[in-house]
Amino acid sequence: MNDTLTALETELRGILGDKGVSAELVARERASVDGSRLSPVITEQLPLGLADLVAWPTTAEQAALVVAAAVRHGVPITPRGKGTGNYGQAIPMSGGLVLDLSKARTIVEVGDGFITADAGASLAALEQAANRAGQQVLMYPSTANSSIGGFLSGGSGGTGSIKHGMLHTGFALALDVVHAVPDATIVRVAGADAEPYIHNYGTAGIILRATVALEPLQDWRGFFASFDTFEQALAVIRPFADLEPTPRLVSADQATLANALPTDAAIPADRASLRAILDVASVAEATRLVEAAGGRVEDVREGAQASMKISMMSYNHPIEWLQKAYPDTYFHVEVSGDALVDRIDEVQAVYPGGMLHIEAQKGRPIGMLAGVYSSAEEVYAGFDRLADLGVGYHNPHQWFVDYQPERTARLAETTDPHGLLNPGKLRREPAVVTGDQR
Secondary structure (H helix, E strand, C coil), rough: CCHHHHHHHHHHHHHHCCHHCCCCCCHHHHCCCHHHHHHHHHHHCCCCCCEEEEEECCCCHHHHHHHHHHHHHCCCCCEECCCCCCCCCCCCECCEEECCCCCCEEEEEEEEEEEEEEEEHHHHHHHHHHHHEEEECCEEECCCCEHHHHHHHCCCCCCCHHHHCCCCCCCCCEEEHHHECCCCCCEEHHHHHCCCHCCCCCCCCEEEEEEEEEEEEECEEEEEEECHHHHHHHHHHHHHHCCCCCCCEEEEEEEECEEEEEEEECCCCEEEEEEEEEEHHHHHHHHHHHHCCCCEEEEEEECCCHHHHHHHHCCHHHHHHHHCCCCEEEEEEEECHCCCCCCCHHEEEECCCEEEEEEECCCCCEEEEECCCCCCCHHHHHHHHHHCCCEEECCCCCCCCCHHHHHHHHHHHCCCCCCCCCCCCCCCCEEEEEEECC
């Protein structure tokens, strides 16, 4: 390592202690990967970067001191939560320092309608703390053990989005962030001022602590149904979104994809599967909908564990299970729109081996369209075909900030004037590469 990195390491040891920072290769490599292997397009380009240093603050206050030190030394900073993101957001493309916030996991306060926690606290821990107070979080990601900082920085929605929409629609009440300036301190932003820091991968400010909204606790049930055909399952997706009380989650897969999910008697082989997290008051109507569509209810389960299991089979997760069952075969594209139901055969025909995983939403369903991977060019060529069918799509095979990037870039001109925050993720001039890079 060069003199700059050596000086930064010495300063960080003074802040965090010897166990709070590492330049060891094993630690650096572990901190330089995330869930981006879900994308064969990104996988072909790995490795995309290697950290020079890794720091593990245990409080938001320590994290702010670490950022200030790195800025003074001119070293790039890549924030990291649990590393569960699928798009390369946590890969240190310019090397430098990985700020691993997974040990800063204190739940600071549970109040009436809110919970405050440091960035490394998991959503599962927040949900459990809220439940003890007779409340629940508005939503949590499909990977419920993801950190709150990572979810806010890289996520979009999840379990609870049918009712509450995406992260930008009232989930975060206030954030404590740190900017990349030499005298960096914790800055509190609330309401509309907090919104620009969500889903920008820490490129304009790193979230160190968050206050998110809670609502009264509901009595949830894990609901499992199956159908002879995927079309029968699709027939209930939109009616399920309109159940009252609103479901927390509704997912469905055709038989081939469902067969790749974890073995469960409630997900019988060779049948289309529907899984839902329902308020107990809506189970009877959900049962009627399933049976009217020609399906059967396989099980209704109580307890948080049942709900968490269903969450772990939603959104991107069925694609992960599909890839485990058939290695080096499948990719996915995130899709949305009524065409997922009304033109399903055409949608699945866009890619060879096409299979749709669908999620109920109010307004229009969303989903993950899996296909057999041949090349990045073929993946991208399918985007136009999807658009022609009226399907909205999001490209999960790139790491750039793609939610209001112009706004993020304008904010970063003030909050990160030297381009040190997660360089490579926001389209602008990158920070200087330092140290041992690949």
